[in-house]
Amino acid sequence: MSNKWISGFVRGLSLALLLIPLAASAAGRSVTLTAKDGVTVYGTATSAVGHAGRLLLLFHQAGASRHEYDPLIATFTKLGYDTLAIDQRSGGSLFGGRNRTVVKLGHSASYLEALPDLEAALTWARARGYRTIVAVGSSYTSSLVLLLAARHPQAITAVASFSPGEYFADKNLVKQAAAKVTVPLYVTTDPAESERVDEVLRDAHGANITRYRPASGVHGASTLVCARDPDGCKANLASFEAFLRKVGDVPASAAGAR
Template sequence: MKYLLLLLTLTSLLTSGASGEYKTIQFPSQDGLPISAHLYSDSDRSKPFILLLHQATYSKGEYLEIAPKLNQMGFNVMAVDLRSGGTVNNIVNEISDIALEKDLDISYLATLPDIEASLAYTKKHLSQGALLLWGSSYSSGLALYMASIDESIDGVLAFSPGEYCKERGKTFIEDSVKTLKIPVFITSAKDEKKYWWNIYNAMPSKEKMYYLPPTKGVHGAKALWKGNPSHEGYWEAINIFLKRFVKIIPSP
């Protein structure tokens, strides 16, 4: 009974550190498993909001360094755990651990209920402004898919997308985005363009853009970490893309 109450009750813990201040909150996925998230947000629900999804073997900890910069750019953000993941930056993926203990499916497609629940929670409790979905590696493809079926999503940022979910077909993501007309930003390591170029060209959006670094670059959203020598170029491109959602964006 105590476990059930834990799943259904929002819990929060304010954490302050070198990477910025956030609240750790919890809400249920569609099947009742608890999703743990880091919420970097003030009380202004009219601000544009970005929901951050991590890459494989990672957790919400992928965004410890990234989220505070997005706050500075005028966005409220939340980084969530998905059940296909692990530990990164000393942040454990809690829903992944629980799913493994229960011997549940932790494939990429199995994270869709987590993403849908996170979107629903954001719209109900956190945001009344523009809503953007941000994905890293496998979750960037799912972010594009979700945007194709959920009209409440106003923009997508996809870091190293590709056809990671071939159980749905070899061109599942490419086929999904053929009706996508919202602003979309795609980036990746330099040699990964071949994995998403057909996806990019399939989108009819007139507000799509992509960025490739002049150097090797890095896979996924960790391209924005300071440890990546080319991180500044990625940030400059993101700044250009995000300007349409806020009136003034200071330099990151």
């Protein structure tokens, strides 16, 4: 057996071993959280290559699960963000997969009842020492992340709110929370729903707000997914990536996957 063959075999084996953790990272790992009221919350944590202390907390829309964000995870991790996507207790099987939290609970709860699930995710993130934590909400959770930031102003670095509205019984709750948010805030929605955002931001002021008005969009974070928003996804994702680079101090050389 030649030295050349052995050398080639060793190089190939070394490369394969290096790729193992990357493959595992891309697949994500299961996480189980416990909300303050004792409800079990299931999620998936995915690490970026070369962990840089940045995290996106990904919260899904009504009738859905953590799988709403499956098409975007590779983009976010390539940009240098770890992700934690959870199944809130208000959700279902929209976008595929199943909502394990709802299955375990035995029913889908109300929107506002899901707030402790978001808080459990934030507690998980803080316990791991992330220096940048961005809370991302879609539809009803785009309103809940505003409540989360208002209640925990020192714990969150930035907020991204995709299609917020006064979705709860108290029709002033969300706009009052938005007015208290002092961290960088990214807000966008389908152009047809812009009046809802106007209402939510009615009392919000300051240079911390990035109001992105897309030429084409759909409801919630689906506006970033080309299979759901073929006309607007590229421009919308580029806008959101620019925000994430800024709040996460991401080097210009880092680029999201397309």
